[in-house]
Every structure is written in structure tokens, then in C-alpha cells.
Amino acid sequence: MNNLKMVFAIMAIVFLGIVALPYAVSLFAGQHTWYDLSGGYGSKCVKCHADIYGELEASANHSSLDGSDIRDISGEECFVCHRANESIKYANASTDTPGQQAHAASTIGCGYCHLNDTVADLYNASPAGGFGLVSGLDDDTGANASHISFVLGSKNASILEKETESCVACHTTTNVKINFNVTTEATIVVNNSYIETESYWNITSITPSDYTNYTEEK
Amino acid sequence: MKGKVIALFATLAFILVFVSSINVVTLFHGSHQITDITSPDPFDIDCRDCHSSIQAELNESVNHSSFNCTDCHRFTGTGIVFATHNTTPPYIYEGNQAHAAYTPRCLDCHGKSGFAKPARAFNLDDYGSNYSAHKQFVKQSSSDFDMMVGENEACIACHTNYSLKINYTYFKNISYTKTNSWNLTNFKYDYDTRPYNVSVTHDLPPANGKHVFIQKEKIDCIACHKNIYEALVNGTDGDPYDNLTHSPIEIDYSDVWGGKMAEDHDWRTNNYWGHTRYHHNGSLPRATKVNTTYCKQCHFYTPISPYGDIPTNRSEVHCAEKVSCLTCHGHNKTKDPYNVIKYSGYWGNQVGHSNLMNETETKALTFHGDTCMGCHETAEHLGHASGSCGTGSGTCHGNKGYSQCGKCHWNYGITINIESEPSGKVTRS
Incomplete structure (x- = not known):
């Protein structure tokens, strides 16, 4: 008896499904509904990059890059940076341009705007002077910058674009773990130089001779 | 058995919901959240976040322990323009010889500037008279060696608990x-000639x-x-x-x-x-x-x-x-x-x-x-x-x-x- 009831129940569900559901179901709902890109890309980036949306909302800078109100994050801000590189041809529906080096967006280093005086001026960005890297800024020598090694070292790292690792480390809320290896000792070699009538102490070398390691976490 | 099946389905459902709620995660969390540096406070970006060990050293130091990092490392008496981005004067400077900080010579403050107590004799032209026993050390630290900036090797050697090895050679x-x-x-x-080696260490912490x-x-x-x-x-x-x-x-x-x-x-x-x-x-x-x-x-x-x-x-x-x-x-x-x-x-x-x-x-x-x-x-x-x-x-x-x-x-x-x-x-x- 119970088995009979179970059979009827299953049959009822199957028939209900046949009547109620469409004849065929697309694998991904909405995949045939195309965005009209002629009006901008807007929230399309945010659809996937919600975490960055959240960061920009809390950010002191870049949240109004598109000229909108500082707290009106629309997603258009993304393109100000990620389609800023003029050497890259991006796909553009409005001009019927296929992309070449990049389609929708390219990754970009901070230096694209902040280490180029002309571009910085174009985007009302502050040139990051003091590292000797800002093109167009004649007095930018970086001759005494404490963090110059960090910045130049970042250029050789491949995690982010060019020197961006160093920019992000200081200027954003990204967590950073730094393993320092610093000198704790110098060896000084001193020779007494002398002839019969004159003498002086001559230092022939001062070199680091011992190190210690420690970790800082920001 | 039924419990295990339920637990399995619950776990899969949780993972599905979790993954679907975060579409894409940026490589470095927070990399798009820029720190506000527009206040006049030079500590908008806190040096101690990365250099807490230096703070620990200064806490044990008889000098400079009451200073901010910027008092020395953004000392304005040298003509260096540091990067500044304030909403109030001095507004925006790009920075020229240094961006956030520079590595100071001790004599920047203790020399002619009068900013701090002068290092007697060494604050003068050519480091003062030739009577100073350590003048050659200071002079060569500045001109011949680049382990530290300026003549700091000599200053640090005597005035801090930095360790030294000194290898002398002189007549026998x-x-x-x-x-x-x-x-x-x-x-x-x-x-x-006579070699004579000295090892100088201090027991002051750190x-x-x-x-x-x-x-x-x-x-x-x-x-x-x-x-x-x-x-x-x-x-x-x-x-x-x-x-x-x-x-x-x-x-x-x-x-x-x-x-x-x-x-x-x-x-x-x-x-x-x-x-x-x-x-x-x-x-x-x-x-x-x-x-x-x-x-x-x-x-x-x-x-x-x-x-x-x-x-x-x-x-x-x-x-x-x-x-x-x-x-x-x-x-x-x-x-x-x-x-x-x-x-x-x-x-x-x-x-x-x-x-x-x-x-x-x-x-x-x-x-x-x-x-x-x-x-x-x-x-x-x-x-x-x-x-x-x-x-x-x-x-x-x-x-x-x-x-x-x-x-x-x-x-x-x-x-x-x-x-x-x-x-x-x-x-x-």
C-alpha cells in the first residue's frame, strides 16, 4: 500500500514538472540576454569584482575617478584605470573595435599615472616624486629616498605591474609581511700608515659582517 | 548512514553558497583601498606598521625616543622636498630627492643646521681641527665608504649599541x-706589523x-x-x-x-x-x-x-x-x-x-x-x-x-x- 502511494506521489511530481517547467532549460540562466554596451560598462565589472567594489567604497582615493560623486560607485571607475593604457587597443562595441592586446580590461601599475607627469596631469593624479622615476619631473632624483631599493626591487618582481607591489604595500590596506635581513655588525679595518716622520690611521674598509632576521607584519 | 548523507549535502550546499557569493577575489585584499594621506599628520601612513622593531629600539634609547620617525626621516632642513598630499597647506608636493622618507646623516641635525646639539668639531668645515683623534674615521666614513649615508658609520660606531669588529694593523x-x-x-x-683585533658588543637590549x-x-x-x-x-x-x-x-x-x-x-x-x-x-x-x-x-x-x-x-x-x-x-x-x-x-x-x-x-x-x-x-x-x-x-x-x-x-x-x-x-x- 505504502509503495503504491509512493509511486503515485512520484508520478504527480513528474507530471507537474512537465507542465510547469519550460520545454528546455538553458544551462546558465540569462546567458542569451546580451548587455547593451553602448551605454557604458557600468556595473558589469562589479558583477564579478564585488570585493573591489567594497574596497573602493572605503577607499580615500579612486572612488570618484569617473567624475561621479565620491561615494557613487558605479563600476565606471574601473575603466578609468583598467582601460587607461593608451598603448593597448581594447575591445569597444561603440566604435566596433575588436580588442588587440586586451579585450575588456588590462591590469595596470600605479606608475602608469603616478610616475608620468603628463598622464598624471591628464587624470589629475599626484606624481609620486622622490624615487627618480617620474618622467617629465626634472627635479625628481630620488637620490636620498629611503625606500628606493624597495621600489626598484618591486620592478623586478612579477606579482603586480612594475613597481606596484611597493605602492600597494604602503598606500593601501593590503596586509604585508616583511622578512627583514639587517646588519647588526660592521667590520672596520684600520691600518696605521707611517714613515719615519709622518703617520696617520687609514681605514681601508667598513663592511657589514653580521646580520639578523626578523619579520614585520602590517 | 542517513546522517552522513545529510552532512555531505549540507557541506556541499555551504561551499556552493560561499563560492557563489564571492565571484572573483582580488589578488591582494585591500589593494584597491587607498589610505587617506590628506591630513596634515605625517603619520597618515604609520611607519611603525612596517618598522615596529625600530620603535622597539628607540624605546630603549637614551636619545630620540620621544621623536616621531618623521622628525628625522622627513627632516626639512636639508632642502629635500618630500611627497605631500594634504587638503590643507602645504597641499601637494611631488617629492624630489625622497618620497616618503630619506635616510638622514646624523650631521643633518647635529651639524651646522642648529636643529640639534652640534657634534662639536665635526660640525665644522672639514670636520674641524686636525687635533681630533677620530677625524680621519669620520672623514673617511663620509668619503670612502657607503655602508651608511654620509659619515654615519663613525657616528653609529660610537654612539649606538651597534656591534663592531675592528681589525687594527700597526707597527710591531x-x-x-x-x-x-x-x-x-x-x-x-x-x-x-702587529695585527690587533677587537670585538665590540653591547648588552643593551635590543x-x-x-x-x-x-x-x-x-x-x-x-x-x-x-x-x-x-x-x-x-x-x-x-x-x-x-x-x-x-x-x-x-x-x-x-x-x-x-x-x-x-x-x-x-x-x-x-x-x-x-x-x-x-x-x-x-x-x-x-x-x-x-x-x-x-x-x-x-x-x-x-x-x-x-x-x-x-x-x-x-x-x-x-x-x-x-x-x-x-x-x-x-x-x-x-x-x-x-x-x-x-x-x-x-x-x-x-x-x-x-x-x-x-x-x-x-x-x-x-x-x-x-x-x-x-x-x-x-x-x-x-x-x-x-x-x-x-x-x-x-x-x-x-x-x-x-x-x-x-x-x-x-x-x-x-x-x-x-x-x-x-x-x-x-x-x-
Whole structure:
């Protein structure tokens, strides 16, 4: 008896499904509904990059890059940076341009705007002077910058674009773990130089001779 | 079994919901959240976030512990323009020679700027007078080495608890002859060189920190100049007196003969100028008495009564003056021994001694002390006994009479070989 009831129940569900559901179901709902890109890309980036949306909302800078109100994050801000590189041809529906080096967006280093005086001026960005890297800024020598090694070292790292690792480390809320290896000792070699009538102490070398390691976490 | 199936489905559902709620995660969380640096506070980006160990060092430092990092590392007295992005004046500067911070020379503040207490003498053009014993160290730190900026190697070496190894090389020994007419001849110095290595460590926590400044009064001359300490305290064993060199501090300060100057062979605690013997080290063991204070008695002389007007150049040096015996005791100097030579034994030759000092002064400064110590080192005095020198029944001076004692004390010639610090071994023939 119970088995009979179970059979009827299953049959009822199957028939209900046949009547109620469409004849065929697309694998991904909405995949045939195309965005009209002629009006901008807007929230399309945010659809996937919600975490960055959240960061920009809390950010002191870049949240109004598109000229909108500082707290009106629309997603258009993304393109100000990620389609800023003029050497890259991006796909553009409005001009019927296929992309070449990049389609929708390219990754970009901070230096694209902040280490180029002309571009910085174009985007009302502050040139990051003091590292000797800002093109167009004649007095930018970086001759005494404490963090110059960090910045130049970042250029050789491949995690982010060019020197961006160093920019992000200081200027954003990204967590950073730094393993320092610093000198704790110098060896000084001193020779007494002398002839019969004159003498002086001559230092022939001062070199680091011992190190210690420690970790800082920001 | 049913429970496991339910748990499995629940776990899968949780993962599905979790993954679908975060579509894409940026590579570095927070990399798009820029820190606000628009306030006038230079600490918008807190240096201590990455440099907390430096803060820990400064907490233990006797100097600079009340400073902000920016007081030194964004010091404005050098003309460097640092990157600034304020919404209030001074608004925006791009920065030129430095962005967030620069590595300062100690003399940026302690030099001519007047921002902090000047580093005496070293704050002047060409680091001041040539009397400063450490001028060459400072000068070469600036011009020849780039381990640190400017002359900081020298500053850090003495003023912080940063560790050092110092490898010295200098002459091993000299020899010369004092002729019977008190001329200095046969001067030789190129026998061999002496290596002497020093390791300087501090027990101040945190160890070895360049930002842990030590109290000026605790800068220890002996830490770096241990060869001098060894020469003054240990030297080379001898009988009845050790070969102790660098300065003729007394060996035996007991007044056996009751203070009869001409007869008493003690090393007196009063000197011939009527005040306490300047090199006197009291009843304390040498190992205790020979310290930075003792070094400064000559190398950073303080004119305290009753020592009087010793002609040094203290006001023109940083912490120590290049001196030799002749600085104070040279011919026509304040403590010229001309008038007291007669008390040296019985037969002092004042003119001869002055001549010998003048000829010593023509030699390189580095040889002056050992030339003097060739005679003034107590080593090889063969004891004291009753009777006149060389004529009594005892073993006074080995009973060798004028020809032996008079080599130093009178008009006999003597050839001397003396080793440099720390051994100070002297041979007289």
C-alpha cells in the first residue's frame, strides 16, 4: 500500500514538472540576454569584482575617478584605470573595435599615472616624486629616498605591474609581511700608515659582517 | 548512514553558497583601498606598521625616543622636498630627492643646521681641527665608504649599541739609540706589523640596534682601544716590574723612604710640579682604574685644579685629542720636565733631555710615546737596596753603577728596542 502511494506521489511530481517547467532549460540562466554596451560598462565589472567594489567604497582615493560623486560607485571607475593604457587597443562595441592586446580590461601599475607627469596631469593624479622615476619631473632624483631599493626591487618582481607591489604595500590596506635581513655588525679595518716622520690611521674598509632576521607584519 | 548523507549535502550546499557569493577575489585584499594621506599628520601612513622593531629600539634609547620617525626621516632642513598630499597647506608636493622618507646623516641635525646639539668639531668645515683623534674615521666614513649615508658609520660606531669588529694593523716595535750626548740616532720602525683585533658588543637590549643610542658618558674608549688597556694593565711579565707601556703611571706608590725626593726610589704620588701626580692611578687595581675617565685625563683633558693649564686643544676636538707625551711634556710646554730632571736619579741632564725630546718630536706622532717609554717604562729596573747606586752592598740596580743607570739617567748611551701596545716589551742595552 505504502509503495503504491509512493509511486503515485512520484508520478504527480513528474507530471507537474512537465507542465510547469519550460520545454528546455538553458544551462546558465540569462546567458542569451546580451548587455547593451553602448551605454557604458557600468556595473558589469562589479558583477564579478564585488570585493573591489567594497574596497573602493572605503577607499580615500579612486572612488570618484569617473567624475561621479565620491561615494557613487558605479563600476565606471574601473575603466578609468583598467582601460587607461593608451598603448593597448581594447575591445569597444561603440566604435566596433575588436580588442588587440586586451579585450575588456588590462591590469595596470600605479606608475602608469603616478610616475608620468603628463598622464598624471591628464587624470589629475599626484606624481609620486622622490624615487627618480617620474618622467617629465626634472627635479625628481630620488637620490636620498629611503625606500628606493624597495621600489626598484618591486620592478623586478612579477606579482603586480612594475613597481606596484611597493605602492600597494604602503598606500593601501593590503596586509604585508616583511622578512627583514639587517646588519647588526660592521667590520672596520684600520691600518696605521707611517714613515719615519709622518703617520696617520687609514681605514681601508667598513663592511657589514653580521646580520639578523626578523619579520614585520602590517 | 542517513546522517552522513545529510552532512555531505549540507557541506556541499555551504561551499556552493560561499563560492557563489564571492565571484572573483582580488589578488591582494585591500589593494584597491587607498589610505587617506590628506591630513596634515605625517603619520597618515604609520611607519611603525612596517618598522615596529625600530620603535622597539628607540624605546630603549637614551636619545630620540620621544621623536616621531618623521622628525628625522622627513627632516626639512636639508632642502629635500618630500611627497605631500594634504587638503590643507602645504597641499601637494611631488617629492624630489625622497618620497616618503630619506635616510638622514646624523650631521643633518647635529651639524651646522642648529636643529640639534652640534657634534662639536665635526660640525665644522672639514670636520674641524686636525687635533681630533677620530677625524680621519669620520672623514673617511663620509668619503670612502657607503655602508651608511654620509659619515654615519663613525657616528653609529660610537654612539649606538651597534656591534663592531675592528681589525687594527700597526707597527710591531721600534728601536733607537740615545747617545751619550743625548742625541736620538739609529731610529728604526719597519721591523714588522702587529695585527690587533677587537670585538665590540653591547648588552643593551635590543641588541645591535642602530637606533639605540647610548649615554654619552657610557661610551667606552677601552671597548675599541683594548690594546691600550692591555698595555697599561697587563703588558708583558717582567721582574721585578712588568713591561707596562703607553703612560708611565706609577708602579709602587708606597713611600718607603719618607718622601726624600732625591733619595726615595718610590714612584711618588706627588709629582715634581707640586700637585698630585697626573698619571697617578691611586690604590685601585690598574684593571679598575684604567677606564674611560683615565683615558680622558690625557685625550680630553679637563682643566681641573690642581692640574692647571696643560696646553691641550680640548675645545677644538670632538671627544678625544691626538696627543703624545710631548703635548704636555715637550720642550717649553707647560709640563716641560727641564727643571725636574735633576731629581731623576742624581745626575739629570736637563739640556740633554730637552734635546732628546726635540729630536723625538721630528718623528711621526705614532712613535712619540714608545720613544719616551723606552726609558720611562719601569721594566728592567732591577730592584732597590740600600746604598748609593752601584756602590752599596745591596743589589741596587744590579750593582752596575753609573754605566748601567746612567744610560737613561745620565750621559751614557743606550740602545732601546720597545714593542708597541699591548706587549710593550722593552729591551735596553
